[in-house]
Amino acid sequence: MSKLVAQAVIRGAHQIFKEAETKLNKAIQEKGESQKIEFPGTAFYLPMANALMAKEAKNLKDAKEILAHAKSLLPEVPSDKIWLPYLGGALDAGIATLLCEEIIMVLRYLYKEEPQADCEGFFSDTILRSLGIQLVDGRMPGFAAILGAAQDNKTAVEIVRQLQERNILIFAGSSTKGRSIIDQLKEENVQMGWDNYIVPYGRDTLSGIYPLHWAIRGALTFGGIKPGQAKKCLLYCKERVFAFGLALGELDDLKYATGAGAICMGFPVIADTDIPEVKPSGITSYEALVKELDHSKIVARCIEVRGVKVKVAKIPIPVMYGAAFEGERVRKENLHVEFGGKVSTAVEYLHSTDINKVEDGKVELIGSDIDNINSAKKNMPLGIEVLVAGRKFNKDFEPILERQIHRYINWAMGLMHIAQRDMIWIRINKEAAEKGFRLKHIGIILHAMLHQEYSAILDKVQVKLYTDEKDVEKLIKQAQKAFEERDERISGMTDESVDTFYSCTLCQSFAPNHVCVITPQRLGLCGAYSWLDGRASFEITPTGPNQPIQKGECLDEKLGQWKNVNEFVNQKSNKSIGSISMYSLLVDPQTSCGCFECILAVIPELNGVMIVNRDYSGMTPCGMTFTTLAGSVGGGVQTPGFLGVGKLYTVSKKFISADGGLPRLIWMPKELKEALGDKLKQRCKEAAGADFYDKIADETQATTIEQLKPFLEKVDHPALKMPPLL
């Protein structure tokens, strides 16, 4: 490592330590050592100290101990005269920096100085979990933490657009000479937020700890690594979290110190200024600190230095295209034209047909295009008919492919797609229309993307777009008939009606011992993979993460244990799991990776179970929030009494059937109850009578056991009279 770099790192670390010390002493003086400290929405206390030191920092006294440890890591600044090895010292200073920055940030929260204006601040555990699926399926191949400001707004926008087009999540923040990239992007009206893959974290370098916090929690959440296993946590970040730092503008000592912390986690830093480089690999996969002065090449250089695997669809359309544009909204004031929603008739329908009747690549527009739009009306009817054919194509794949239309259209910059089937709502904004986006481009996108992702089962794709009302109505009638048939086919499937289940090991890139077993009546815990998806995915990629498991000999019908399933899970979980029950949360429950939609938890005092979804941030009767519960469930381990599940599992007839089934359910958040709506009402009726739905409490009735008990007694909840759960 260059001595100049080491000097800057260590100087910066001392400066940050001083600030942490001063702030902490002031806080202790004003509030006392027992003053509680916490970041919002995390079960990991001060995550860096929790991961690296196994410290559960709850108050200022705990912070003092962390600070003392940080101090012990701080070396002297290398002198100009006497040569000493300084790589180790600079890296220690990097870790000390992260621990100190964490203390400064939590104190800012204590004094209500965070999050900064227009910034996200600390990223919650819920966000980490909800993005888990995009991380594992490659939609989001990595993260960039940008520090500083570009030389001008145009360059800033170009850099983030290039990162977005590669679906790389961008954490934007820090400043150079008082200017932050956050403000450059704001001035250029770039939409920011999680949905747009651009997350402003804060305008100073110290808040650069937020993206690093987020990464280290990945090791604890998905990697099954225990707090205090510092080396394993850092290695996990290096090997599984594809992050890098991008320093725009001059580097000061604080950026060098924070950058050294990032490098310790395996994340290289790429700068656009003439800095001394640190090229040896080891701590990072390739170079640790490099420069790239040409802004048109800097994103490519970042990807190369970090080894990010990017899948980019090059589609010949006049707007940018990539998953990062998925969450973009098209607002009324920027609207060129819209279809469906409440304003016009619209439908999308994908179906297979005779291979000789499909002309691959043909895109037809039947009716007028969007340049003839009535400028006052701004809406048109739209029917999207996708005809597919393939020798290996199975009719059951139709809804799976059709569901992708939402994603494919949303990935086009300037387009917004909501809902599915005959409830779609599509908007195209003015810029996209000005750049030349026309309806045929929707067909071009669908043709290209379906081939790119499903070429193993598809040979031909043709798209017809209708904009005449009567044509759209006709297509709707045809589609509705097919939709009804599909619904019956899927809902009629039971675990008994098949002899094969499917595995999913996608999350092993984060939780190495986790295996989901997906059955017709139990979807993957992330909620994204049903049995049909598993089967389709296996046909598409026979060596992929979804493998068929012949059920074979049944070991226990009630628990849902099969010999072959147990053997498969044992082998794929690196021999860490001996057996799993498909229908119990008490006996050999399935493992949970971390990206579950909901958590089931036993409430032994009331002989029942509760379920909580990850969007619910309030308290639950088991005394824990979703975030706290999630902290003890994930990581690919079995936790009897707790189980990560997909939302729709609640309405399955196999819902914890070995433990008593749906009548055990005593509490769930109102929003979850309402989201499951009629399906839940129907299942309640079947399981315990028409009035059972109202007997399941929500947070408006109880958030503690003391409140829940009298409610359940009053409504005569069946769980109270069931055989003891434990």
Ligand code: SF4
């Ligand atoms: S089904 Fe299971 S392993 Fe597969 S992506 Fe979902 S949570 Fe991960």
